[in-house]
Amino acid sequence: MKTVDIKGKAYVEVNERVKFFRNEKAYEGWSLETELLSNENGMCVFKAIVKDNNGNVKATGHAYENEGSTFINKTSYIENCETSAVGRALGMLGIGIDTSIASSDEVQNAMANQGAKSSVKPGIDFDELRLKYSKMTTDELRKEYVTVKTYQGYTDKQKEAVCNIIKKIQESKNG
Secondary structure, three states: OOEEEEOOEEEEOHHHHHHHHHHOHHHOOOEEEEEEEEEEOOEEEEEEEEEOOOOOEEEEEEEEEEOOOOOOHHHHHHHHHHHHHHHHHHHHHOOOOOOOOOOHHHHHHHHHHHOOOOOOOOOOOHHHHHHHHHOOOHHHHHHHHHHHHHOOOOOHHHHHHHHHHHHHHHHHHHO
16 A cells, blocks of 8 residues: 655555555455544544444544644544544554554644644533533433543543543443
């Protein structure tokens, strides 16, 4: 597969992964599906799923994008997000990962965002979140969990704490 050199490391572009998946006999009859999990306040989250010809899930990939975070995201953040999720799902399947699961698109996007101002929230009102999450359905909580896990505005510790709150509320709703 064709690669792009970024800082001395070869990365496969998403279009190359998709072409390989569509043309390789081993994946004949398999499907590649995408789902927009969230699109609120200029932030979207996509999930891509690869299924075999029996409908069994073989790989998934998630992506998060902020509207306006890069030049391309000013007009196409949803499309960019979907493409990134597809690239990750195919990477998790093992396509185009000789040097990295990340695609060239992801790496270039990450590099473009490194210069952006940090939007990490200094503090989180956990009581407010508990109240908000307690009013959500289990499906809404599942989507919120994915959104939190991929949100770039939280530190890793903040993500862990918020995800633990979501898990506990989900468990209480499931019995």
